[in-house]
Amino acid sequence: MQSFYRNTTTEDKKISHHSQRELKIIQQCDDKTIRHNRTDYISFSDNDYLGLSQHPDVKRAAIEAINRYGTGATASRLITGNHPIYAELESKLSQYKQTEAALVFGSGYLTNIGLISSLARKDDLIIADRLAHACILDGAQLSGARLMRFKHNNLLHCKSLLNKHRQNYRHCYLIVDHVYSMDGDVAPIADLRSLAEQFDCTLISDDAHAIGFIKPHHPDESAHIQMGTLSKALGSYGGYVCGDSDVIEHLINHARSLIYSTALPPATVAAASAALDIAMKEPERADKAMAHAKYFCNELKLAEPPSPIVPYIIGDAETALKASEILRTHGFWVNAIRPPTVPEGSSRLRFTFSTLHRHEDVKRLVSVMNAAIKPSLL
Numbered sequence: 001m002q003s004f005y006r007n008t009t010t011e012d013k014k015i016s017h018h019s020q021r022e023l024k025i026i027q028q029c030d031d032k033t034i035r036h037n038r039t040d041y042i043s044f045s046d047n048d049y050l051g052l053s054q055h056p057d058v059k060r061a062a063i064e065a066i067n068r069y070g071t072g073a074t075a076s077r078l079i080t081g082n083h084p085i086y087a088e089l090e091s092k093l094s095q096y097k098q099t100e101a102a103l104v105f106g107s108g109y110l111t112n113i114g115l116i117s118s119l120a121r122k123d124d125l126i127i128a129d130r131l132a133h134a135c136i137l138d139g140a141q142l143s144g145a146r147l148m149r150f151k152h153n154n155l156l157h158c159k160s161l162l163n164k165h166r167q168n169y170r171h172c173y174l175i176v177d178h179v180y181s182m183d184g185d186v187a188p189i190a191d192l193r194s195l196a197e198q199f200d201c202t203l204i205s206d207d208a209h210a211i212g213f214i215k216p217h218h219p220d221e222s223a224h225i226q227m228g229t230l231s232k233a234l235g236s237y238g239g240y241v242c243g244d245s246d247v248i249e250h251l252i253n254h255a256r257s258l259i260y261s262t263a264l265p266p267a268t269v270a271a272a273s274a275a276l277d278i279a280m281k282e283p284e285r286a287d288k289a290m291a292h293a294k295y296f297c298n299e300l301k302l303a304e305p306p307s308p309i310v311p312y313i314i315g316d317a318e319t320a321l322k323a324s325e326i327l328r329t330h331g332f333w334v335n336a337i338r339p340p341t342v343p344e345g346s347s348r349l350r351f352t353f354s355t356l357h358r359h360e361d362v363k364r365l366v367s368v369m370n371a372a373i374k375p376s377l378l
């Protein structure tokens, strides 16, 4: 019988037995508890750093939007889907980022695909950090531009690529994650901006894990174009671009993932808008998540974390999976992250800390790490 999926490629073969993925059914509760197969766990794996997906005001905003506008947007934003909550959210986003304009997309993934493929073209060069998010690479591929990658956070390597190749291309886009999703470290945005200016490039930052944690830089020291997601610290769904009005106008006219996809449901946009208000008004939520991350790192003698994402590098995929299973037997849900999401040989436990965690939870996590995980790695 003919197979419905594409023939096995070398890329597929890399997904060995210990990297096989599966979808588990998970129920989120209103604190950091998640339920799987009738067992409760404390999650240190989701991206709800500020606990806003469960916030009563955010839920209320979503419900009000449904009552007022219905459950679905029913069409693309360019047809009849551009309900009034969009303008409200976009104005808040551009104010927060101090940019001329903002544009909300269907998701962070759709944002990068649409943004990069509508700006860059065949005669252009894209230089991205080696650890840049998958959807940046997908957007780059879709654009047809030449893609090169520099060693992670290595400005010298980035500059040497620019020195060697910049003059052979029409335009050049430097693209980085602001906070790296699997490593939690931060890109040197101000330095990258200077480099971009020096070589007449456009700097694009992916702020997916930065919003709510890294305060916007002065406009002259931030990326020319800042994209991000509403689905992590803001606890909702959707993506956005903040930048100059001419960029936003270009995207409205050319970004295919915006033009040819249905607008987000009103409830989703209203939730993101309410969440953004709370994130701005209550910086102590981010402070608490950071305090948990710092305590954890300090107790385990890891470097001080610049974000609430803390990788615990193990090495091979099988051992990382085993460590994740051990944590589960102690009531903690911490996913093992394996290739191809992270480079070969750098499988890890990825911990994320949230304002909703209690200090006791983190303390117990530390003692399980010391008593059960560390010895299992010897």
Ligand SMILES: *Cc1c(COP(=O)(O)O)cnc(C)c1O
Pocket (backbone or CB within 6 Å): 107, 108, 109, 110, 112, 133, 135, 177, 181, 206, 208, 209, 229, 230, 231, 237, 238, 239
């Ligand atoms: C999660 C993530 C995205 C995708 O955002 P979604 O809204 O989940 O589609 C893009 N870039 C980075 C760096 C991310 O971590």
